[in-house]
Amino acid sequence: MPGGRLNQQDRQRIAAGLADGLSYAEIARRLDRPTSTISREVGRNGGPGGYRPQQAHQATVQRARRDTPAPPHTAGPPGGAVEEEIVELAVRSGMPRMTARVHVDLLLSEDGRRTAAELAGRLKVSPASVSAAVNFLVQQGYVRRERDPRRRRDIYVVDDEAWYHSVVISARQTLESAQAAMRGAETVGLDRPAAQRLAKAGTFLERVTLDMMESADRWRTLLA
Template structure:
């Protein structure tokens, strides 16, 4: 868990993620997470919302019990990479746009253009690699 916290996950979010990863079927309800981790339902909700937003977990609806089930599966690794890459790609494109604003001859414009180009190319490589190796998750 400490590794997840050091990588930027809030402590409760890390605990929820790890509990889901280590569950036999990768599935838990909010009530199960609350009980297992000894945290409030609001804490579980906030943690799950974060994990869903970044692609680590998905929600499924249990129509019989009328509640959400939170699921982590092998595809979560792929989805989290894609979501993170899209966010970084937005930053790269913003840097490139800002470089045009400052002008290609200014030091700021040059620095932003280089940084934006670098990020965009690295992220494109990462996305291609994630797609190429996706079959390992099936």
């Protein structure tokens, strides 16, 4: 039903659309859903390269079973309040809540290191939920993986360099969009109003993004 929850068939169609290289907007149009619904669904379930419809559906069912009304707010330790505030800010910026919780738990750990089992235990969520969140964070440069050869497990790490890498990855993605817009303008024909809008938007985004990347390189030493 348009506007309702995604079902298993919807998730199969999302996976097919991603395999065909369709944009989130086009997949959303075909499913008659908001683009934000598709973006959240893919982001919280492995990202474009790791989305699996069956696992995504199972993870959603498990989340629904765990959802209970929030207890009345009571005063707690300062660390808990800080954690909640950072999570809410990340969610407002567009990060899925589960991903934000994993990221903040890593940020506030003493050494910035956790295993998947530790994250699942601390956050009281399924390993599948942790895996989807970590995949997104790794793709965006917020977290990196390290292999523990003795115990054959991955360790997820947030270090100072993560901030630099996340900025650069985001900037590169925006730069690709800017360059695509400028190529599109040339294809359409620069004498047409639509092409001129594309060219202006592409040029603006390119200049701003290049400035951002240059600034990130210039101030990287602050993270050393």
